Amino acid sequence: MASGKLYGYGGRILRVDLGTGAVRTEPTPESLAREYLGGRGFVAKILWDELPVGVEPFSAGNKVVIASGPMAGLFLPGSGKIEMGTKSPATGLYGEGNMGGHLAGELKFAGYDAVIIEGVSPKPCYVFIDDDRVEVRDASKYWGKGCFEAEKMLKEDLGEDFKVATIGPAGENLVVYAVVSHDFGRQVGRTGVGAVLGHMKVKAIAVRGSRGFEVADPAGVLKKGKEMYEACFAKPGFDEWTPYGTAGVTDWVNEICAFPTKNFQTGYYERHKAINGQTLKERICILDKGCTGCPIPCGKYSRFEFSGKTYYVEGPEYETIALMGGNLLLENIEDVAYVNYVADELGLDTISGGSVVAFTLECLEKGVLTPAEVGRELRWGDPEGVAWLLERIARREGIGDVLALGVKKAAERFGKGSERFAMHVKGLEVSGYESRYAPAMMLAYMTADIGAHHNRAWAITYDAAVGQDKTEGKAWKVIELQHIRPLFDALGLCRLQWVEIGFELSHYADMFPLVTGWEYSWEDLLKISERIWNLTRCFNKREKPDFGRVYDLPPLRWMEEPLPSGAGQGRCMPRDKAEKMLDEYYSLRGWDSNGLPTKGKLQELGLGFVLERLKLES
Amino acid sequence: MVRVVVRVVGHAREFFPGGRDRFDLEFDGAARVADILTKLGVGRALVMTAVVGGRRRDLDHPLTDGDEVILMTPPSGG
Numbered sequence: 001m002a003s004g005k006l007y008g009y010g011g012r013i014l015r016v017d018l019g020t021g022a023v024r025t026e027p028t029p030e031s032l033a034r035e036y037l038g039g040r041g042f043v044a045k046i047l048w049d050e051l052p053v054g055v056e057p058f059s060a061g062n063k064v065v066i067a068s069g070p071m072a073g074l075f076l077p078g079s080g081k082i083e084m085g086t087k088s089p090a091t092g093l094y095g096e097g098n099m100g101g102h103l104a105g106e107l108k109f110a111g112y113d114a115v116i117i118e119g120v121s122p123k124p125c126y127v128f129i130d131d132d133r134v135e136v137r138d139a140s141k142y143w144g145k146g147c148f149e150a151e152k153m154l155k156e157d158l159g160e161d162f163k164v165a166t167i168g169p170a171g172e173n174l175v176v177y178a179v180v181s182h183d184f185g186r187q188v189g190r191t192g193v194g195a196v197l198g199h200m201k202v203k204a205i206a207v208r209g210s211r212g213f214e215v216a217d218p219a220g221v222l223k224k225g226k227e228m229y230e231a232c233f234a235k236p237g238f239d240e241w242t243p244y245g246t247a248g249v250t251d252w253v254n255e256i257c258a259f260p261t262k263n264f265q266t267g268y269y270e271r272h273k274a275i276n277g278q279t280l281k282e283r284i285c286i287l288d289k290g291c292t293g294c295p296i297p298c299g300k301y302s303r304f305e306f307s308g309k310t311y312y313v314e315g316p317e318y319e320t321i322a323l324m325g326g327n328l329l330l331e332n333i334e335d336v337a338y339v340n341y342v343a344d345e346l347g348l349d350t351i352s353g354g355s356v357v358a359f360t361l362e363c364l365e366k367g368v369l370t371p372a373e374v375g376r377e378l379r380w381g382d383p384e385g386v387a388w389l390l391e392r393i394a395r396r397e398g399i400g401d402v403l404a405l406g407v408k409k410a411a412e413r414f415g416k417g418s419e420r421f422a423m424h425v426k427g428l429e430v431s432g433y434e435s436r437y438a439p440a441m442m443l444a445y446m447t448a449d450i451g452a453h454h455n456r457a458w459a460i461t462y463d464a465a466v467g468q469d470k471t472e473g474k475a476w477k478v479i480e481l482q483h484i485r486p487l488f489d490a491l492g493l494c495r496l497q498w499v500e501i502g503f504e505l506s507h508y509a510d511m512f513p514l515v516t517g518w519e520y521s522w523e524d525l526l527k528i529s530e531r532i533w534n535l536t537r538c539f540n541k542r543e544k545p546d547f548g549r550v551y552d553l554p555p556l557r558w559m560e561e562p563l564p565s566g567a568g569q570g571r572c573m574p575r576d577k578a579e580k581m582l583d584e585y586y587s588l589r590g591w592d593s594n595g596l597p598t599k600g601k602l603q604e605l606g607l608g609f610v611l612e613r614l615k616l617e618s
Numbered sequence: 619m620v621r622v623v624v625r626v627v628g629h630a631r632e633f634f635p636g637g638r639d640r641f642d643l644e645f646d647g648a649a650r651v652a653d654i655l656t657k658l659g660v661g662r663a664l665v666m667t668a669v670v671g672g673r674r675r676d677l678d679h680p681l682t683d684g685d686e687v688i689l690m691t692p693p694s695g696g
Contacts (some may be wrong), residue, residue: 236688237627240669252666252692458694464663465633499629500693502639 006033007216008070008515010108010209014134016127018200019060019119023134028113034518035606037525038069040489041532042114043085043096048539050116053613057089057192058174058199060120066107066205067114069492070516073105073292074215075225077232077503078494080104080292088191089199090176090352090406091427091451093543094536095191096489098455100291101183104492106163109209117200126154126204130162131211139203144169146345147181154206162206168347170394171198175404177352177429181344185289185299185314189349191428191450216517224514228507232295237501242288244277245298246318246496251276253322256464257437257568260327260430262380263358264423264557267434268566269326279333280316289314291494298496306338306383313341316350322432323354328361328386335383342387346394352406355429357389359407359422360399368416374399420556425452436558437568438463440474443581446552447478449536457481458499468568471577475585487529531605534597538610541596548594549586554578620645622685624654630691634660651687652677666692 012025036045043065055061064086072079082104088095107115110131117127121136124143128135142150147168154164164182171178171194178194179187188194197203215221232238241248250272253259257267273279284304290297299314316325316336324343325336343350361380363369371377375398378385392400402410407429411422423430428451435442440459448456462477463470484505488495491512497503509522541547553559554573562572573581586593590601602610624641631639635658643657651668655661655677668675669688681687 235627236625236669237690240627240667240688240690241693246693249666249693256663454694461630461633461664461692464661464692465630468663496694502626502628502631502691 004030006030007214007517009033009038010068010111010113010213012112014112014115014129016115016117016134016136017119018117018121018125018136018202021136023136025112033070033113035528036532037490037528038113039067039072039081039083039098039492040085040096040486041528042067043083044094044532044535044539046114046116047085047087047094048535051087053542055087057087057092057196062087062196062199064117064193064196064200064202065114066117068104068107068112069490071508071511072492073108073213074515075222076228076293076511077295077497078291078293079492080294081489081492081494082107083489084180084188084193086191086193086196087543088176088428088450089174089195090192093426093451093540093547094449095193096450097180097188097190097193098489099180099182099186099188100294100494101163101186102292103163103165103182103207105292106207106209108213109211110207111209111211111213115205117197117202120199121201124201124203126206127202128158129205129207131209142166142203143172147179147347148184148345150204151181151184154204158206159208162208164204164206166204166347167194167197167202168345168394170347171195172203173394173396173404174198175348175393175396176406177349177356178347179349181347185301185344186291187344187349189351190453194347215515217514220514221511224507224511228511229295231507232497232501232503235501235503238296241500242296243281245300247277247280247300247316247321249277249318250321253433255567256460256468257563257566258434258441258460260322260432260434262329263327263355263362263421264430264434264555265362266565267437267563267568269329271331272326274332275321275325275330275336283333284337294494296497296501302337304334304337306334311338311341313337313344315344316340319432320350320354323351323358324386327354327358329380330383330386331381338383339386339390342390346390348390348394351431352429353390353393355423356393356403356407356410357386359410359418360389360403362421363414363418366417368414368418369399420560423452423555423557425554426450426551428452430555433460435554436563436571436573437468439468439471439573439581440478442554442558442573442578443474443478443585444481446554446578446582447482447585449533449540456485458485469571471573471581472584475581475588478585479588482533483526483529486532487525490529490532491525527605531607534601534605534607535610537597538602538607538614541614548596549579549582552582552595620647620649620681620683622654622681622687624658625686625688626691627688628691628693630664633664634658645681649681650677651675651679651681653681654687654689664691666690
């Protein structure tokens with residue numbers, strides 16, 4: 001194969017300057033591909049290289065990077081993940097999310113590995129990509145529409161074969177947990193990428209690709225892909241997991257006292273069976289919905305009635321069942337599906353949105369806010385009240401204007417002790433695992449680069465395996481998972497085949513050289529993942545000079561309030577124990593006592609260029 | 619004698635002996651699904667659901683000679 005030719009890649013990076021309307025492409029650098037792979041790796045490196053230090057998230061200097069990976073868009077299981085990243089308006093730190101659907105492959109079919117969106121458009125626009133034809137087009141007729149409505153309109157206007165991603169009113173109004181939505185139910189949910197696009201006045205991205213891309217060994221990829229699919233079908237869990245998707249874990253999470261309930265006041269919800277995966281399947285799910293190349297479609301497309309109207313929504317999946325179900329004390333699956341639909345159409349992250357609503361309800365309960373200040377009586381378990389508040393937030397009306405900033409900033413504004421139940425780490429709301437009885441999971445939340453998100457290291461089964469009371473000796477597992485799981489995000493792959501049905505990691509290791517022609521071992525790939533991990537840590541240090549240990553502490557509720565009931569009754573994570581977990585974690589990572597990569601670690605990982613910027617000491 | 623084939627599903631099989639996903643076990647006399655976990659030295663929290671003969675069963679379900687038992691370890695929530 002020709003030296004310098006990239007196999008498994010579209011081959012180009014597309015740059016769109018919204019201020020001037022200029023569009024240009026540049027070849028994807030081989031060094032970028034070899035050292036950072038793609039997806040999350042491209043996002044991290046491009047943001048490091050190109051964002052001015054200290055750039056305001058809502059400013060013309062911020063950028064949104066959208067990146068596919070070398071194993072996306074191929075004939076192999078889970079080949080459909082795309083990453084989007086920016087400087088997060090929620091945290092002021094590295095921001096990134098991923099989603100499935102069909103955009104990752106389509107972008108590569110059009111010949112692009114990444115799209116860098118820069119500047120601010122003078123008026124609402126969308127980015128139109130049809131192979132080599134790229135335009136910044138007027139989006140005034142779509143502006144103000146919900147995510148689903150806008151996607152439907154664009155597909156009607158452009159053609160069904162376009163893959164479309166949209167923002168909703170929440171993104172247009174700069175809610176810091178606004179999502180980018182795609183395929184009527186998939187979202188880049190965390191860290192507010194949708195809000196940055198809203199600030200840029202980008203309503204949508206529409207992609208169609210017909211060029212295709214080359215792989216190093218086409219016959220080998222086809223043969224190995226077939227083998228991978230057959231191996232998936234043969235897994236005993238294949239038939240058992242697929243009907244329920246991620247919602248199938250709901251009962252188990254309650255049994256181990258880890259289900260967010262009433263703003264994380266407890267870890268067990270008595271009505272969990274009314275909102276679990278089995279109930280979803282029996283009552284409202286009408287079909288399974290999957291992404292490119294997926295044999296275990298996790299999407300559960302539902303039809304349900306609410307207040308005399310029929311609604312359709314993809315979901316609710318586990319995180320929404322947790323943060324908008326148990327966390328708000330909603331009583332049945334239709335109620336959860338309804339608020340899921342409202343959030344999705346508005347373009348709000350159901351995790352952060354659920355947490356913000358729960359925080360507000362507790363503020364009312366504790367007298368931090370009055371109904372007059374909120375604008376309405378709200379109570380736990382009321383889906384219409386939840387929907388009303390989500391609308392206020394998306395439109396930045398009344399109390400919604402402050403709540404649109406997330407629980408950390410809302411608590412700073414409201415005061416009166418509300419910071420004690422603002423459930424976040426680094427400004428990102430905690431996702432679906434109450435962790436006072438799951439120390440490894442808590443450590444995962446504490447140390448994730450973007451804030452409290454589980455996708456970096458789902459460590460809760462390690463707690464179940466070695467003991468939920470144990471706090472020592474768990475850091476190594478969190479670190480191992482923080483290298484494996486984000487590696488999927490760099491490759492453009494979904495990890496659910498591995499996580500849910502035990503699909504062997506060796507399959508991906510065997511496939512990688514067939515696609516790229518590079519003889520990287522799985523350990524080589526994990527080293528790249530570790531490189532990316534350290535780079536995003538340094539990005540955070542660069543953007544916040546005081547960044548370090550204090551940013552890694554858990555929410556005050558987890559440090560100060562023992563669980564009141566359930567299997568984990570009496571457990572919490574006092575600060576000194578949390579700090580001990582961090583000591584172990586930093587030491588294993590080769591970081592200093594403040595949680596910053598040492599000079600030796602950076603050099604080992606090929607990140608010496610970071611040293612000059614940060615002037616780190618060894 | 620009760621002989622069963624045990625298949626372990628999900629990435630958490632790494633916490634089962636040898637990280638294996640298949641075990642051929644024998645029990646003298648009557649046994650339940652829970653006895654499989656005891657024999658393998660695995661805590662109950664690591665098994666979300668047991669499937670015996672194609673049907674979901676709880677851990678107290680009695681085993682029959684020749685059963686195939688699928689132990690579903692907890693999947694991730696997304």
